[in-house]
Structure formats: structure tokens, C-alpha cells
Amino acid sequence: GFAPASRISTIGVSQILKIGARAQAMKRDGKPVIILGAGEPDFDTPDHVKQAACDAIQSGKTKYTALDGTPELKQAIRDKFARENGVSYALDEITVATGAKQILFNAMMATLNPGDEVIIPTPYWTSYSDIVEIAEGKPVLIACDAEAGFRLKAQQLEKAITPKTRWVMLNSPSNPSGAAYSAEDYRPLLDVLLKHPHVWLLVDDMYEHIVYDGFKFVTPAALEPALKSRTLTVNGVSKAYAMTGWRIGYAGGPRDLIKAMAVVQSQATSCPSSISQAASVAALNGPQDFLKERTASFQRRRDLVVSALNAIDGLDCRTPEGAFYTFSGCAGMLGKTTPGGKRIETDTDFCAYLLDDAHVAVVPGSAFGLSPFFRISYATSEAELREALERIAKACAALR
Numbered sequence: 001g002f003a004p005a006s007r008i009s010t011i012g013v014s015q016i017l018k019i020g021a022r023a024q025a026m027k028r029d030g031k032p033v034i035i036l037g038a039g040e041p042d043f044d045t046p047d048h049v050k051q052a053a054c055d056a057i058q059s060g061k062t063k064y065t066a067l068d069g070t071p072e073l074k075q076a077i078r079d080k081f082a083r084e085n086g087v088s089y090a091l092d093e094i095t096v097a098t099g100a101k102q103i104l105f106n107a108m109m110a111t112l113n114p115g116d117e118v119i120i121p122t123p124y125w126t127s128y129s130d131i132v133e134i135a136e137g138k139p140v141l142i143a144c145d146a147e148a149g150f151r152l153k154a155q156q157l158e159k160a161i162t163p164k165t166r167w168v169m170l171n172s173p174s175n176p177s178g179a180a181y182s183a184e185d186y187r188p189l190l191d192v193l194l195k196h197p198h199v200w201l202l203v204d205d206m207y208e209h210i211v212y213d214g215f216k217f218v219t220p221a222a223l224e225p226a227l228k229s230r231t232l233t234v235n236g237v238s239k240a241y242a243m244t245g246w247r248i249g250y251a252g253g254p255r256d257l258i259k260a261m262a263v264v265q266s267q268a269t270s271c272p273s274s275i276s277q278a279a280s281v282a283a284l285n286g287p288q289d290f291l292k293e294r295t296a297s298f299q300r301r302r303d304l305v306v307s308a309l310n311a312i313d314g315l316d317c318r319t320p321e322g323a324f325y326t327f328s329g330c331a332g333m334l335g336k337t338t339p340g341g342k343r344i345e346t347d348t349d350f351c352a353y354l355l356d357d358a359h360v361a362v363v364p365g366s367a368f369g370l371s372p373f374f375r376i377s378y379a380t381s382e383a384e385l386r387e388a389l390e391r392i393a394k395a396c397a398a399l400r
């Protein structure tokens, strides 16, 4: 019979995908399901980006490219880091991959030896710990709850560092909590890292453009130049430019690390899609003003969702600084009984109830390593959000 390799034996198909598949199946059966589970903007890829891809096809940019990014795209990324983040990377300190997910994968495969530890604050984007485990490293999860603003504190970091620590992974704004680190939030963490030169920092800036209320996004390589030689700054076009299907992610970091990551990539994908790379050049070099409009629209939806959730007895939602998710506490629902007579013991039970009875698909905190919470992705129309929240309110009121 078939037996999977031990390196993937602990890794299941993501809970998010499972809930999504169930919700889609219910929809096909004619149930009016509203899915608030997807991690992608509901906007379309901008026209000038699509046009650049068509031009690339027509002009024959349809072959293998340089291993870890075309010179044009690396230049566009270099300009972006300088212009938007105040960080200067040389072209050979930049790498491009098939999504930020592959960037993370390349980085872990290129650096972890079996048993090396990676510190990951929870709640975290589910792939972080799975990628570390595939690379045979050991995720060290640290709970950062709502009272801490879902942010890692310096004392927690200090305590978690051991001689085996290889990386700390930070994500701001965060999927799933929407929490972001200001310069003041980062400072004490960077000071801890300065004292531990064997620890490297991976920052995932994927949602940098989606921040609210004038929040000032910053990235550690700019804040603390002394850490730049052991920081990998990860970003991509998926969320900012509504390009999740184009599969382009990128990173800036020290030359030796970038080179080692290219070795992994050379035996995995050879290079990212030539057409998607040409489109990404247009996205990074083109007009950026539509980002503000889109963010304003996300902010209206955030406000709608947060206030509707907090109006429900037993739910508690912190106002996120960015991304397009709310991560709401549901401790008040545990121990209650559904109209069908089921007892709600966990956030997974609560989310199953919302899907079955209210036909709203959301993702339990357990998928992100912190319970009892649930994540709503509000990258969907205001009308759908209003309807979904009315249903959630009704379902919550029906619990005894």
C-alpha cells in the first residue's frame, strides 16, 4: 500500500481548504451559502497589468527566464523596496518565486537542518508551520492573544530563543488577525534580536498596502540596518494588486541566502512564469493610486464587520490595523447548545454550526494556532457581508 514520507506525515490538507470545499458542495446542493473564508481580494487584476501580460505573450516572452527572476522584474522590485520601504537591495539580493509561498519554502529548505527551531507567533498564517515541518525544522509556537493585540512581546521572544533557533517569522499586517507592528511595536523585538546574532528574521509584508486609519507601515530592514544582513523581507503582488492567480512573490535579503534559495528553486520550478513576471513589472512600475481607493473600500467593510460582530453578545472583535480579516473571540459561545441539541465545545464546533445552520463559512482559530477565535475574510461585497452578519447574529441568539 501507499505510505507517505515521514516529512509530510504530520501535515494535513489545510482546514481552510476543507471548509471551502464543504461550503462549495453545499452551494452546489442549492443552499444559499456565503463564503467568508477566501484569502483573496474580490477586486480584479488592473487592466494595465493584464495588458502587459498579453504584450509579453505576443512578443514571445514565453520561454524559461533567469532562474530567480528576470532582470526587469528584479529592477522593478529593487525600485519598489527603495521607493516604498527605504531599503536598498542590490539586484543579487533579490529573488522572485512562484508566490510568496514558494519564497518561504525556498528559504526554509535552504536553511533548516533537522531540529532547527523557528519561532512563530500565533495566530499565524497556516502555511508557516507546515513549511517549517516539511523542511524538517521545529515550529516553536508562541501564543499572542487579543489583549496583546495579537503581537509578540519582547519578553516572549527572549524566552523562546535557544541555541537551536534559526528564524523568527513575523507577519505585519497579519493573516489572520489583521494586527500590524508599528515602529514602536517592532523596536523592542529588534533589540532582542540584536543580542542574538545566530537568529535570523523573516518578515512577511504581503499586506503592507492594506492598512487603515493612517497606520504607518514599516519594515524591519529599514528600521534596523544592523539586522539587514540577517533579515529576509518577503512580499508579493498577490494581495496588493489582486494577482493571486499569477503566482509571483519576491524577497530581498543577504546575497548568500538568496543564492541558496535559488538552488532550491532550480530543482523545483526552474523559474517563475515568464508572463506573470512581465505582468508584475507593470504592476510594480505602474500607477499606484488605485491601491488607496481599494484600501478605502476595505476599510468601510472592516468597520461594518467589526461593529456588527461586537454588537453580538458573546463575541469580541479587536479592530485590526490592516489586511482584510477580522479575528474575533468566541469564548462566550462555548458551553452553549444549538437548536439541534449539539453542545459547542470549541471554535471548530462554533464554525461548523455557523456553516450548517446560518450557511456562513468562516474559519476557526484552531486553523491558525489560537483558540477560541474565528476568522472572517471581508474581501466580499458589503451587501453579502451585511447578510452574513445578520445570519451570524441570529444564529448566535438561537444558542442556549
Ligand code: PLP
Binding pocket: 039, 098, 099, 100, 101, 102, 125, 171, 174, 175, 204, 206, 236, 237, 238, 244, 247, 248, 249
Ligand atoms: N503570506 C501571507 C501572510 C498570506 O496570507 C499569503 C496568502 O494567503 C501568502 C503569504 C502567500 O501569498 P502568495 O503565495 O500568493 O504570494
